[in-house]
Amino acid sequence: xxxxxPNLLRLAALILLIAFLVHPELFEPLLKPLVQxxxxxxxxxxxxxxxxxxxxxxVFTATFAATLVAVGLAVLVTRPVGAEFLPLSRSLxxxxxxxxxxxxxxxxxxxxxxxxxxxxxxxxxYGLLPVFENAMTGLSTLPKAIVEAARGTGMTAWQQLTRVxxxxxxxxxxxxxxxxxxISLATATIGSTVAAKTLGExxxxxxxxxxxxxxxxGGVVVAVLAVLIYDAFSAVxxxxxxxxxxx
Amino acid sequence: xxxxxxxxxxxxxxxxxxxxxxxVEPRTITVIVGTSGSGKTTLMRMINRLVEPSEGxxxxxxxxxxxxxxxxxxxxxxxxxxxxxxxxxxxxxxxxATVPTLLGWDKKRIAAKVEELLTLFQLDPAAFGPRYPHELxxxxxxxxxxxxxxxxxxxxxLMDEPFGALDPVIRAKAQDDLLAIxxxxxxxxxxVTHDMEEAFHLADKIAVMDKGRIVQCAAPxxxxxxxxxxxxxxxxxxxxxxxxxxxxxxAADAAEAGEAQGEPIAASVSQREALSSLLWSGREALPxxxxxxxxxxxxxxxxxxxxxxxxx
Numbered sequence: 084x085x086x087x088x089p090n091l092l093r094l095a096a097l098i099l100l101i102a103f104l105v106h107p108e109l110f111e112p113l114l115k116p117l118v119q120x121x122x123x124x125x126x127x128x129x130x131x132x133x134x135x136x137x138x139x140x141x142v143f144t145a146t147f148a149a150t151l152v153a154v155g156l157a158v159l160v161t162r163p164v165g166a167e168f169l170p171l172s173r174s175l176x177x178x179x180x181x182x183x184x185x186x187x188x189x190x191x192x193x194x195x196x197x198x199x200x201x202x203x204x205x206x207x208x209y210g211l212l213p214v215f216e217n218a219m220t221g222l223s224t225l226p227k228a229i230v231e232a233a234r235g236t237g238m239t240a241w242q243q244l245t246r247v248x249x250x251x252x253x254x255x256x257x258x259x260x261x262x263x264x265x266i267s268l269a270t271a272t273i274g275s276t277v278a279a280k281t282l283g284e285x286x287x288x289x290x291x292x293x294x295x296x297x298x299x300x301g302g303v304v305v306a307v308l309a310v311l312i313y314d315a316f317s318a319v320x321x322x323x324x325x326x327x328x329x330x
Numbered sequence: 331x332x333x334x335x336x337x338x339x340x341x342x343x344x345x346x347x348x349x350x351x352x353x354v355e356p357r358t359i360t361v362i363v364g365t366s367g368s369g370k371t372t373l374m375r376m377i378n379r380l381v382e383p384s385e386g387x388x389x390x391x392x393x394x395x396x397x398x399x400x401x402x403x404x405x406x407x408x409x410x411x412x413x414x415x416x417x418x419x420x421x422x423x424x425x426x427a428t429v430p431t432l433l434g435w436d437k438k439r440i441a442a443k444v445e446e447l448l449t450l451f452q453l454d455p456a457a458f459g460p461r462y463p464h465e466l467x468x469x470x471x472x473x474x475x476x477x478x479x480x481x482x483x484x485x486x487x488l489m490d491e492p493f494g495a496l497d498p499v500i501r502a503k504a505q506d507d508l509l510a511i512x513x514x515x516x517x518x519x520x521x522v523t524h525d526m527e528e529a530f531h532l533a534d535k536i537a538v539m540d541k542g543r544i545v546q547c548a549a550p551x552x553x554x555x556x557x558x559x560x561x562x563x564x565x566x567x568x569x570x571x572x573x574x575x576x577x578x579x580x581a582a583d584a585a586e587a588g589e590a591q592g593e594p595i596a597a598s599v600s601q602r603e604a605l606s607s608l609l610w611s612g613r614e615a616l617p618x619x620x621x622x623x624x625x626x627x628x629x630x631x632x633x634x635x636x637x638x639x640x641x642x
Contacts, residue, residue, distance in 0.1 A: 232415030234380060236428045236478070237405030250419050326419060326462065 093314060100307050104132040107300075114296040124296045126285045135304060137280040141199060142267045145206030150260055153211045157218030158244065176215045179208035184270050188277050202274030202281070209270055210263035217259025221252030254324040261316035268309045272301070331356050332377060332486065332518065337386035339372050346372045348542035349386070354535075356485070359512060359519040361529040363565065364539035370522045373539065374488055377520065378407045390486065405429055408487035408517070412494040414475030416463040422448070422474050423459035429482040447477040450511070469500040476508070480515065489521040493528065505531055526565060530574045531600075538562050550578050555641050572638035576601040581618050581629055584637060590615035590628035597626055605634045 103110055107125045114124040156172045159165035184205040191201035225248060233247040249256075275283030282301045289297025332354040339347040347369040354360045362370040375381040377388055379400040388395045395403055416425050423444045430440045448455040451473040463471055472492065479487055492508075493501045505528060512519055523529055529536050530550050537547040538561070546558035554575050557563040566574065581604040582597035594617040595604050608616055608631050615630040 226415075228411060228413045228415035229417060231380075231411060232409075232417070235378065235404060235409035235411065235415070237401045237403070237432055239401045242401075242432070247417055251417075 093311060096307055097311060100304065100311075103300075104135055104304070107131055114300065117296040117299065118294055122292070122294055122296075126288065126297055126300060128288060129284065131285070131300070131304070134280060134282050134284060135308070138268075138271055138282045138305075139308070141202055141274065141279060141281060142206065142264060142271050145203050145271075146210050146260065146264050146267055148203075149207050149210035149263060150214050152207075153214035153259075154218045154256060157215055157222055158249075161219065161222040162240075172215070176211040180212035182208065184209050185273060185276075188273065192277050197278040199274070199279045201277050202271060202279040205274070206267045206271060210267050213262035213266070214256065214259040217262075218252065218256045221255030222248055225251055254320045257316060257320045257323070261313060261320070264316070265309050265313050268305060268312065272305060331389075331391055332520070333389040334373075334377075335387045335389070337373070337376055337383045337388060339369070339376060339381060340384045345542055347376070347383075350539075350542075350544050352537055352544060352547050354518060354520055356518050357512075357516045358534040359509075359521065359532050360535045360537060361533035362520065362522045362537045362539060363524060363526060363529045365524065365565075368539040369542040370539045371490055374490060374520055374522050377486075378404045378409060378488055380404070380409075405432055405482060406484055406486075408479035408482075408484040410476050410479040410487065410489045410492045412491040414463075414471045414495075416471055416475055416478070418463055420462075421459065422453075422461050422463065422466070423455075425463065425474060426478045426481050428478055433482055443481055447481060450514070451477050451507070468496060469504065472496055472500075472504055473507070476511070480511070480517070483515070485518055487517045487519045489519065491523055492521065494523070494525075501528075508532065526567065526570075526574075527577075530577050538565060551575065551641075571640075573602055576605055576634065576638050579637070582620070582626060584629050584633055585618045585627040586630060586633055588615070588628045588630075590617045590630075592616045594619040594625075595629060597621065601629070601634055601637060604629045605631075605638075608634070 111124050118124050153176065156168075156176070160169040160172050187205035187208060188201045191204045195201055195204070229247065229251070230243070233243045238246065271279075271281045272283030272286055274281045275287050282305050285301030285304075286298050289295065289299075289301065334350060334352050334354075336349045336351055337347060338345065338349050350369075350373060352360075362374060364370040372381055376383045377390075377395070379395060390407075416422075417428070420428075423441075426444045426447055427440045430443060435443075444459065445455040448458055453470060453473060458466070458470070458474075463474065466474065472495070476489075476492065479489075493504050496504060508519075509532065511517070521532065533550055535547060536550055536553055538545050538553070538558075540559075540561050546553060546562050548556075548558075553562065554566060554571055557566060577600045579601045580597060581595050581599050581601060584601050584604065585597070590613070592611055592613050592615075593607070595607055597618055597620045604616070604618075608614075608629065614632070615628045617628050618626040620626055
């Protein structure tokens with residue numbers, strides 16, 4: 084019963100979201116009061132569904148790349164050979180996080196042009212830190228007896244990593260990816276300032292034409308996506324952690 | 331057979347193990363004892379090359395242990411540690427199958443081995459095989475840890491304080507199980523502990539380490555009678571000597587011809603336990619019976635007292 088209600092709410096949110104994206108005109112009466120007479124209440128300069136999909140593709144591509152690099156770096160610096168790269172790696176991902184994505188966009192556009200690319204670069208850099216720090220924590224706080232046992236049973240360094248260390252660190256790494264995805268979902272909207280196809284387009288169009296309904300629908304879709312994806316990751320993490328006996 | 335020759339391990343200026351030489355005979359239990367920081371664990375970990383020595387050589391059945399890669403070597407040497415080190419994300423059956431899987435055994439052979447070991451350790455394969463380690467009690471986890479170490483039928487089993495995390499009742503049971511298993515497989519066991527009680531109970535030979543050196547390596551009786559240094563004597567505990575002496579032999583060894591009344595003593599229990607039974611029952615003598623229930627004579631207070639006295 085305790086789990087039932089939140090799950091019901093999530094399901095309802097998902098159904099409403101899909102309904103809105105497929106048939107936005109059904110929601111027109113709801114949004115009509117927010118706009119001045121004659122102004123459109125539903126975004127009419129493109130399909131909301133295709134914007135949402137390309138928003139998600141951009142976010143997941145950037146996060147996927149950030150995860151590969153961040154986990155790779157974390158694995159490297161937790162090995163004896165890579166230990167000396169820890170301070171360097173940490174500074175690199177920290178710079179990625181402190182550099183504002185807007186500034187990255189501004190710098191990237193002259194180099195790679197308008198469109199998806201600058202957004203991907205900005206999101207990639209912004210997403211590195213949470214994954215890296217969590218992967219570091221996950222890999223360096225494994226119980227000593229277990230790592231020792233993995234070596235003692237005759238696993239090679241690669242087998243220790245893939246069969247014991249990464250599976251055990253996975254719930255913590257996933258938590259990092261979850262943060263990274265959530266941040267990127269919100270941040271991706273600013274990509275539309277440099278012509279990336281994201282839900283930011285709807286928000287920006289609303290701001291430019293003083294159309295509150297546009298701003299609201301862009302913002303709410305992003306927010307609902309973020310909440311649902313966040314919860315889905317949390318559920319996977321819990322399931323993994325429970326199986327590993329950590330809860 | 332394990333031959334350790336002039337083995338030394340240094341970390342910087344700190345010599346942890348200092349030119350140690352010893353030989354471990356096949357199918358025996360050698361217990362390395364010593365205080366914390368005496369280098370006993372490091373010495374043991376150099377046998378399966380979890381630690382690489384700075385100098386010296388270790389031969390296993392005549393071959394230098396550096397002649398094959400470390401991981402390959404460790405697959406053929408069982409290794410059990412304190413707190414068992416079971417993989418929490420794998421089931422009991424998968425944990426036990428770790429080394430056979432690494433060695434590439436076929437599935438049927440692995441399944442049969444897992445079942446055999448679980449049965450041997452009195453864990454029902456159907457009930458325990460699919461469970462995860464955190465669903466087991468401490469004693470059960472420890473048994474699975476030893477089962478995993480024995481899965482690939484190694485000739486040698488290294489144990490680092492394997493019973494350290496167990497409560498006294500389960501610990502005694504685990505020690506007896508280990509002795510039975512060692513008889514069953516004929517495994518050569520090297521065990522590190524700081525518990526002298528445990529050492530005298532299990533060991534064919536005890537090696538005492540102090541500050542990185544072996545100060546005495548001898549059979550338990552020999553060590554009791556002729557401790558090489560004051561350190562060994564302190565470690566044994568002077569006031570414990572007669573009882574330690576009794577804890578080495580079994581009641582069967584102390585049996586004398588004759589009849590006695592009272593609750594019979596099993597032939598396999600130690601003389602120390604026999605003495606305890608005599609004292610508690612208030613009798614001068616108790617009958618001894620074999621595993622089949624046949625009478626083997628009796629043990630007497632006077633007989634045990636003679637055995638507990640310093641040998642001349």
